[in-house]
Amino acid sequence: MSQSKTEVVIVGCGIYGMSTALWMLQSGKYNVTMLDKCGILPAPDAASTDLNKIIRSADYADPHYAELGFDAVENFWRKPEWEGTYHESGVMALSASTEKEGLEFVSSAYQNCKDLNIDVTLLNNPKDIKSKFAKNIPTGNFGGRQGYLNPIGGWAESGRALEVGLKRVRHLGGHVRSGAEVTGLIKNGRKVEGVTLKSGEEVKGDLVLIAAGAWTPALCALPGVSARLPDLVATGQSVAVIQLTPEEAKQYASVPVVFNLDDGWYVFPPNPEGLMKMAIHGAGVLNPQSNGVSLPRTKLTAGAEDGAIPLTSLKGLRDGLRQVYPELAKKDYLTTRLCWYCDSVTGDWLIDYHPDFDNLVIASGDSGHGFKFTPNIGREILKVIEKNPSPQYAEKWSFGYSAKAIKEEGSKAAVMDVSKEEAEMAKAGADVRAGKRKVLRESDLVKPHDLKAKNAKL
Ligand SMILES: Cc1cc2nc3c(=O)[nH]c(=O)nc-3n(C[C@H](O)[C@H](O)[C@H](O)COP(=O)(O)OP(=O)(O)OC[C@H]3O[C@@H](n4cnc5c(N)ncnc54)[C@H](O)[C@@H]3O)c2cc1C
Secondary structure (H helix, E strand, O other): OOOOOEEEEEEOOOHHHHHHHHHHHHHOOEEEEEEOOOOOOOOOOOOOOOOOEEEEOOOOOOHHHHHHHHHHHHHHHOOHHHOOOEEOOOEEEEEOOOOHHHHHHHHHHHHHHHHOOOOOEEEOOHHHHHOOOOOOOOOOOHHHOEEEEEOOEEEEOHHHHHHHHHHHHHHOOOEEEOOOOEEEEEEEOOEEEEEEEOOOOEEEOOEEEEOOHHHHHHHHHOOOOOOOOOOEEEEEEEEEEEEOOHHHHHHOOOOOEEEEOOOOEEEOOOOOOOEEEEEEOEOOEEOEOOOOOEOOOOOOOOOOOOOOOEHHHHHHHHHHHHHHOOOHHHOOOOEEEEEEEEEEOOOOOEEEEOOOOOOEEEEEOOOOOOHHHHHHHHHHHHHHHOOOOOHHHHOOOOOOHHHHHHHHHOOHHHOEOOOOOOOEEOOOOOOOOEOEOEEOOHHHEOOHHHHOHHHOOO
16 A cells, blocks of 8 residues: 555544545545544444335525535435435425424525426425326325425435445445444644554544544543544434335335425335334434533444434434325334434534644534435535545535524524524524424333324314
8 A cells, every 4th residue: 555645544434424534535645544433344333224215306495505506416315326226206395384494495495406307296286286296195284385396306215325325435446344432532732643542542543533423522522532622412303214014115106205294294205125114303312411412322332223203303204204105104114213413503514623633623513414425425525535525515514603693693592503402492503493492211212002093183
């Protein structure tokens, strides 16, 4: 290996870390070691690892995220290197006309799609929406919503895409290590010389990238790391899956992703095994530890193996399903999961050098909408690392941006307040979110019998 290559240590094997590793290795200028705390990769509880994620091409109110999403689909997702993990079902973006934030988001997103010459169809009422579904699909009243259908975009098999990406990292010569939990930074003044693992082993490098997803705030608060961060918080989001029969899976196979941009509810088409996932892109729940920092509580956390979600979310998920596919809302849930976002105040990501160190970069704060950018987020992270950031993102993703946004808006409540329990999600920021954030309480979680449709309190 060339001596002149920069040795990079990447903490976290989710899509932020993996995509950066790919772009670095393809440039030929870096040697990369990726570290993940999990013993199995992709880590089953990483946000990136799931049945599927929505790939919104351009369905953003912010034209720059729209442009980046469109780039991901048009120039990357369909390519053979992603091994068919992307499925172009189209995305239906909806909101009730009475929901100001949601409707504004949908209107701006529609305009951004038009500006990118995407052939989107306006859906002015539930009748227009229903007309986009095949006759053999019984649909509900869509909660009286309106919106548009974007034929470009759809969903990706997210766990498999991460697996494919990590395989490519290894193929390009990157080292990918599981069971390597980082607990400290080796500091020398403003320089970080590498990281320390829980085992005591040191992994040295010229540059350290922390891409630890929703674990980033807890990691940076560890005494061995002690790196200050802007407001970032881990929030647990509710996901549920139902099992369709083979006949139903065939019947619903060609439906688009349906996404309510007002209450955050969304549903995918069934996957090849007939699994249909739905979730709520909302305020989520917090799991504060004794130091006040919220830590993901996942299926790998002792006592949380059942993936239980709050009962209120379970009800919200079924209500959403009833408005779209009433027949399927009569089914039992197969599984549930709490999946964790790393939320920033504004919904923008944090991709920047840490101000206290010369060679420590943070790529986190995904705010629940990073997956669609799997193929191109690494390019943008690498540009930041090489001190040549894309101008349209440089400020938004910078370390000081949330403080500036708060100052300009006058209060945190005017942006997405990530610090207060039960904060109202007042403004969309980079993405639209709904609901009130709550501290997770075991007593609020569903029990197995709640998964049965017959026990649903309607
Ligand atoms: C319910 C849910 C639905 C979503 N839906 C969508 C969607 O439809 N579309 C979309 O675009 N985005 C979606 N997202 C967001 C998307 O999944 C995330 O933006 C993205 O996966 C974040 O990637 P990441 O690499 O930052 O984090 P992760 O994928 O969580 O990866 C972080 C990795 O860091 C590792 N790690 C943590 N701490 C340490 C440590 N101390 N040492 C070593 N390793 C460590 C973890 O084990 C993990 O593997 C969703 C997220 C959730 C939770």
